[in-house]
Amino acid sequence: MSPKQRIEQQPSFVLHTYPWRETSLIAEIFSRDHGRVALVAKGARRPQSPLRGVLMAFQPLLVDWSGGGEVKTLVRAEWQGGQPLLGGRALLCGYYLNELLVRLSAREDAHPVLFAAYADALREFARGDALAPVLRRFELALLNELGYGAGLDVEADSGEAVRPAQDYLYIIERGPLPLATHAAADAEQPVISGRSLLAMAAGDFSAAETLAQSKTLLRAIINHYLGGQPLQSRRVLKELQEL
């Protein structure tokens, strides 16, 4: 157990809340300097609680908390504003980002770079940017920041620079291998062009080919680290398409 501490004015986002006891909530937040933290918000479910409208996902907050256990006590949460609420499909994509953070990041691991990437993604969603490039950039940042990132611009084994005109088989945790010399692709080992790999490494998702291939590749890598447990937010999107 870490010593009792008091954190003040910490830039944070709520990832998820769930009821706790009769009138309280537990809020999983993603904070800039302390990573993912679980806070109990006492009385937050009472009708008159000022926290009710504040502890909303996707909105920038400044949060104070105290305590040293696994679950800390929320002291104050202040709405920072400046960002319209998410709506429509962007909102469903927001849930996907939150679920990735809840499932893949460890509690109390600080990831300020990932925090910035998350804040950027939400700002772009709120602004109405095309969703796919925002999702891909965030997925890539997440994998890199959590230490799951394998090289995109360097060939596995040989260590040579990826060539744009070459097709690659992507081996998770190793990197891209030139396709000609290796077995056929499957869902675990997608094929991707050198062009797309280099564009991804540069954060450039403007080409349709890069968007399509990076989606397949990043999904395969994320699924690998999720360990076969499907994402609820992805299931919801899939069910919607089936209705």
Add this chain to the structure above:
Amino acid sequence: MSPSALDELIDALRCLPGVGPKSAQRMAYHLLQRDQRGAGRLARAMGQALEVLRHCERCNNFAETDVCVRCADPQRDATQLCVVEMPADLAMMEQTHAYRGLYYVLMGRLSPLDGIGPRELRLDKLIARAGDGLVREVILATNFTNEGEATAHTIAELLGARGLQVSRLSRGVPVGGELEHTDTGTIAQALVERRTL
């Protein structure tokens, strides 16, 4: 009373939301020691409700008949269908006396991270209800939370694709509300959704 019957009662009370072992024990002792008549009434009411209540075929609200009184009322406007999350929301809409259409009660809201999606919400039932050929406009009155918004968006996409006119309750500063005493989130959103006069 044998100890196991007492334990069973305490354990059963824990199915109530927010009731832990301590409160369940307190409730059980209260019912048995101080209010046996109340306990008997509660037991009968619970049995009766479980016996007779079902979901109305049309609005999905609790009803004692296959189609509830409201849905069967010919005075109500069958061309408008208002979608709410919970029965309490329906009661609130009725108190406005500003709406004469019919309702659909979802009995929940979309919440992807809690595993509540279109299947759990039985949105197929709503699609069938709204597609009865009489409904012309669907009014989405889900809450203005992220979950309520996600629910509204999802239903709007599904019903819009089927050619229905879909509208959403508008949001903003409360009637009689002074800006000084309104929360900043509400004012900010009212500014985003301002309208031309």
